[in-house]
Amino acid sequence: MTARSLLALAGLVVLAAPTGAPAQRLDYPDTRRDxxxxxxxxxxxxxxxxWLEDQESPEVAAWVERQNAVxxxxxxxxxxREPFRKRLTELWNxxxxxxxxxxxxxxxxxxxxxxxxxxPIYEQDDLDAPPRAILDPNAFSPDGSLALAAANVSPDGxxxxxxxxxxxxDFQELHVRALADGHELADTVxxxxxxxxxxxxxxxxxxxxxxxxxxxxxxxxxxxxxxKLYYHVVGTPQAQDRLVFERPDLPDWxxxxxxxxxxxxxxxxxxxxxxxxxxxxxxxxxxxxxxDLSAPVQPLTTANDAEYVVLGTLGDTAFVMTTNGAPxxxxxxxxxxxxxxxxxxxxxxxxxxxxxxxxxxxxxxxAQYLVDVKSRLRLFATDGRxxxxxxxxxxxxxxxxxxxxxxxxxxxxxxxxxxxxTVFRYDFATGRSTxxxxxxxxxxxxxxxxxxxxxxxxxxxxxxxxITAKKGVRRTRKNPTVLxxxxxxxxxxxxxxxxxxxxxxxxxxxxxxxxxxxxxEYGEAWHRAGMLANKQNVFDDFIAAAxxxxxQHYTSPAHLAIHGYSNGxxxxxxxxxxxxxxxxxxxxxxxxxxxxxxxxxSAGVGxxxxxxxxxxxxxxxxxxRYSPVQNLRPGTCYxxxxxxxxxxxxxxxxxxxxxxxxALQHDQACDRPVVIRVETKTSHGYMPTDKRIAQLAxxxxxxxxxxxxx
Numbered sequence: 001m002t003a004r005s006l007l008a009l010a011g012l013v014v015l016a017a018p019t020g021a022p023a024q025r026l027d028y029p030d031t032r033r034d035x036x037x038x039x040x041x042x043x044x045x046x047x048x049x050x051w052l053e054d055q056e057s058p059e060v061a062a063w064v065e066r067q068n069a070v071x072x073x074x075x076x077x078x079x080x081r082e083p084f085r086k087r088l089t090e091l092w093n094x095x096x097x098x099x100x101x102x103x104x105x106x107x108x109x110x111x112x113x114x115x116x117x118x119x120p121i122y123e124q125d126d127l128d129a130p131p132r133a134i135l136d137p138n139a140f141s142p143d144g145s146l147a148l149a150a151a152n153v154s155p156d157g158x159x160x161x162x163x164x165x166x167x168x169x170d171f172q173e174l175h176v177r178a179l180a181d182g183h184e185l186a187d188t189v190x191x192x193x194x195x196x197x198x199x200x201x202x203x204x205x206x207x208x209x210x211x212x213x214x215x216x217x218x219x220x221x222x223x224x225x226x227x228k229l230y231y232h233v234v235g236t237p238q239a240q241d242r243l244v245f246e247r248p249d250l251p252d253w254x255x256x257x258x259x260x261x262x263x264x265x266x267x268x269x270x271x272x273x274x275x276x277x278x279x280x281x282x283x284x285x286x287x288x289x290x291x292d293l294s295a296p297v298q299p300l301t302t303a304n305d306a307e308y309v310v311l312g313t314l315g316d317t318a319f320v321m322t323t324n325g326a327p328x329x330x331x332x333x334x335x336x337x338x339x340x341x342x343x344x345x346x347x348x349x350x351x352x353x354x355x356x357x358x359x360x361x362x363x364x365x366x367a368q369y370l371v372d373v374k375s376r377l378r379l380f381a382t383d384g385r386x387x388x389x390x391x392x393x394x395x396x397x398x399x400x401x402x403x404x405x406x407x408x409x410x411x412x413x414x415x416x417x418x419x420x421x422t423v424f425r426y427d428f429a430t431g432r433s434t435x436x437x438x439x440x441x442x443x444x445x446x447x448x449x450x451x452x453x454x455x456x457x458x459x460x461x462x463x464x465x466x467i468t469a470k471k472g473v474r475r476t477r478k479n480p481t482v483l484x485x486x487x488x489x490x491x492x493x494x495x496x497x498x499x500x501x502x503x504x505x506x507x508x509x510x511x512x513x514x515x516x517x518x519x520x521e522y523g524e525a526w527h528r529a530g531m532l533a534n535k536q537n538v539f540d541d542f543i544a545a546a547x548x549x550x551x552q553h554y555t556s557p558a559h560l561a562i563h564g565y566s567n568g569x570x571x572x573x574x575x576x577x578x579x580x581x582x583x584x585x586x587x588x589x590x591x592x593x594x595x596x597x598x599x600x601x602s603a604g605v606g607x608x609x610x611x612x613x614x615x616x617x618x619x620x621x622x623x624x625r626y627s628p629v630q631n632l633r634p635g636t637c638y639x640x641x642x643x644x645x646x647x648x649x650x651x652x653x654x655x656x657x658x659x660x661x662x663a664l665q666h667d668q669a670c671d672r673p674v675v676i677r678v679e680t681k682t683s684h685g686y687m688p689t690d691k692r693i694a695q696l697a698x699x700x701x702x703x704x705x706x707x708x709x710x
Contacts, residue, residue: 025671026074029066031662038596041617045596045630052658053601055647056217060658064647064678067661071642071675075698078705084503085697089115091499092693094439097423099402099411100124104157108134109423111437117144117688121151121160123179127425127436134179135160144688145681150196153179155263156203159234163192167648168686170194170603171219174208176234189238193224194254194603201263201288205233207244209255220650223605225251229268231293244268245281245297252605260313261360261405263288265336267310267318268297273606276307276323276490276524282336300339307524312360312405314382319347319365321358326350328523331358331365333382347384354523356492361403361410362428366390368398372452373464373494373521377412390426390433394419395450397494411436416495417468417511418445418502447471448505450495455514455548458540461529464521465514465545466495467554473510475553480509480709481560483546487516487538488567489610490527500696507709510554514545516571532612533622542575546582561585561639561703566652566684567592569643573628573660576639583639585706587699588628590645590652590684593660595627596620601653629656632663637670640706642699644677651684672706 033048054060075081093114100107107126112119120136137148149163149172160179163172174189174197195209209229214222229245232238245255245268256269263285270279280300285291301308306324313319316336323329324341331348348355348367353376357368364387365380375398377390392398396416403410408428415421423436450468457463473479482504486493493515501511515521518530518538530538546562549555560583564572569591576586596614598604612619624630632638641664645657661676668674677698682691 026070026673026675028070028665028674029063031063031665033666040596040614040620040624043620043624045624049629049659049662052662053597053653053655055220055653055655064658067676068678071677074673074675075702078701080507080704080709081697081701084701084704085693087503087506088499088693088697088700091441091443091502092689094420094441095437096421096439097437099400099413099423100436101153101402102404102407102409103153103155106157108153110151112689115689117142117690118148121148121162134182135162135177137164140164143681144691147683147686147688149686150174150192152197152199152206154199154203154206155201158203159185159199161197161199161206163197165683165686167646167681168683169220169648169650170683171650174232185235187232187234187236189232189241194227194256196256196258198257198259198266200231200259200285200291200293202291203234205231207231207257207259207266209257220648221601221653223601224254224603225605227253227255229255229257242293244283244293245270252608254606258310259285262313263291265313265318267300269308269310272304273609274489275609276527277304278308279304280308280310280320282318284336298337298339300334300336301341309358311358311365314360314363314405317382319360319382321355323524327525328353329355331355331367331380347382348380349384354492354520356520357398357401359401359403359410360405361401362408363405364428366401366403366410368401370492370494370521373466373492373515374452375414375494388431393422393424393433395495397496415497417450417466417497417513418448420497443502455544457517457537457544459537461517461537461541463514463516463541463544465512465548467510467512467549468501468505469510469554470505470508473554477550477553477556478559478708479555480504480507480704480707481512481549481555482509482563482703483512483514483542483549483560484563484568485514485516485542485545485571486564486566486568487518487530487542487571489518490520490524491567492520494521500700504700504704507704509704509709510549512545512549512554514541516541516545531610532619535611535622536626538571539575539578539626542571543579543582546579550582557582558584559707561587561707563587563589563699563703564591565589569593569652569657570595570628574626574631576641577628577631577633578626580636580638584708585703586639586641587703588641588643588657588660589699590649590654591628591643591656591660592652593627593656594629595623596630598652598656601655603651604653629659629663632660632667634667635669636667637672638664638668638674640672640702641674642677642702643675644679644695644699646679646682646684646687648680648682649684654678675702 036047098110100109107124110119118137122131147168151162165172176185176187198207231242266283268281309321369376379387399413410426424433569588572588645654
């Protein structure tokens with residue numbers, strides 16, 4: 001079907017609303033519609049809400065205020081809102097600990113006591129020593145509006161470099177604190193974005209990545225172009241920072257730097273947006289105590305034919321996880337400076353299951369596998385000999401791995417749909433895992449269970465789905481059910497814990513998570529089957545999951561909701577546009593909703609390798625077929641919908657959500673509410689605890705109310 005015929009069909013379809021929650025017609029704010037029309041290769045596409053892209057406009061600000069007023073007035077009528085908020089607050093109040101990093105013999109980690117807006121950074125001399133707080137971000141802004149982002153301790157333990165971002169923006173400003181007495185140095189490093197903090201082993205300075213300073217008024221929307229790698233010397237102004245690496249001929253490529261545990265090697269990764277393929281360069285810093293910052297940058301691999309992730313080095317030998325010749329990944333070794341592919345040695349070959357991550361730990365290789373989307377940790381010697389498994393607490397997900405090549409221990413997190421993330425320390429000498437400051441939660445998980453089943457998508461592809469509910473749940477077709485998915489960017493959606501899901505389960509709900517194509521659950525082939533021209537497969541997989549749940553009598557369209565965030569918000573928006581009859585409620589959070597213009601703002605330029613671009617005539621024809629903003633149709637009854645976004649979201653700019661809800665309110669043909677909730681002083685990935693609880697309670701209570709939960 002052509003884009004022109006899609007537009008011609010607008011207004012011809014009216015779908016009846018399934019019975020369920022009581023409908024309530026809302027008085028939406030008037031939203032001005034302009035006569036703007038874009039011409040894409042001869043196809044004229046109306047863009048009546050172009051004015052909502054101006055984040056600095058007083059008219060847009062006033063419109064947002066009116067929309068929020070309607071939304072919060074409606075939420076006041078939702079009977080489950082306060083019970084959800086109260087129980088969610090109770091469940092959220094448990095200690096949350098990150099995996100420790102061992103630096104200079106000490107342990108450093110972040111820990112939230114329960115309801116703190118942000119988690120302070122702690123230091124411990126050893127496992128049994130008392131912790132001491134070295135930085136509390138809650139002191140910077142009691143309301144959490146100034147977010148703690150990246151943080152890293154210098155290898156000698158003298159300094160903490162950390163980033164602060166306003167409202168959790170992707171842009172952060174780096175500062176340095178002396179750990180001996182806690183005083184702040186004068187260092188201020190600005191315009192850092194999509195970057196780590198990589199110290200040299202002498203503790204004299206660190207590598208970081210930054211973008212040019214945006215034009216006034218464009219901090220949140222300027223396209224992320226021309227990133228460069230710099231080195232900052234502690235105690236000096238940013239103007240004196242050394243430029244280490246740039247590629248002006250590749251303006252939409254990202255550059256990252258990392259220093260190995262022994263301090264000898266700097267590895268630089270150059271990546272085209274979010275494309276999984278990348279280039280790798282290296283610098284021999286020689287003496288770690290006196291690194292040679294003028295040493296030349298040398299190519300390790302620049303064919304851009306696969307993904308290459310450097311795990312670390314042992315002497316001159318680098319260990320690299322790659323999809324080169326292995327769509328499910330393998331781990332290779334090469335001896336620097338001999339980077340010839342003919343001399344690469346396979347250490348861990350590709351297997352039946354995808355390698356989802358790996359680390360060098362205690363002179364060994366730890367490989368994290370996904371076996372039908374469930375984690376398995378395997379150990380290998382550096383010559384490839386299998387050394388057995390790390391026994392895990394059950395079926396679930398291994399999260400972050402923290403290890404050093406020269407320390408005989410491994411820290412990892414483990415979680416499931418019913419158990420919160422717990423940090424474990426694995427001792428290579430004893431072969432045992434022990435919990436590190438485990439959480440204690442007021443929830444009886446024994447009453448619930450997670451099952452994994454498989455269903456068939458539209459083209460016959462076998463798709464897994466996790467279904468979590470009370471044990472012995474009755475299949476009455478009336479169970480309130482949430483279907484959540486992502487489906488993109490090689491991201492694997494594995495079992496994870498959310499207090500909001502627990503509240504849902506306690507109220508009799510069913511929670512289902514399918515692993516759609518576009519993710520990384522089964523390797524790069526699975527990813528590519530759901531990107532670019534294959535993106536429709538993702539929506540088909542999601543629709544088939546809904547049809548499976550309905551066909552198995554778990555639920556029915558009157559009691560089924562779909563949730564997704566970011567790329568998952570796009571998934572929800574496109575799916576409800578294609579099959580509005582299938583769902584009673586929808587939550588597209590911070591979604592990429594205008595696929596014809598996403599690449600013009602902020603980080604969007606980096607997603608062209610995943611989605612394609614409307615600047616290309618062939619890719620335009622793919623995008624126009626599913627772009628949510630352009631595929632809503634007047635006269636259609638859409639699911640009850642709550643959209644969320646944030647005023648400081650500089651990754652998926654809020655105009656995506658603004659234009660989508662404006663179009664949805666204009667086109668909605670029944671009394672089901674369609675509202676937007678715009679949060680302030682927050683961003684795409686950051687929200688202080690109090691605001692996160694409030695938003696989650698609103699979203700889940702809205703969902704519950706509109707699928708008939710009482």
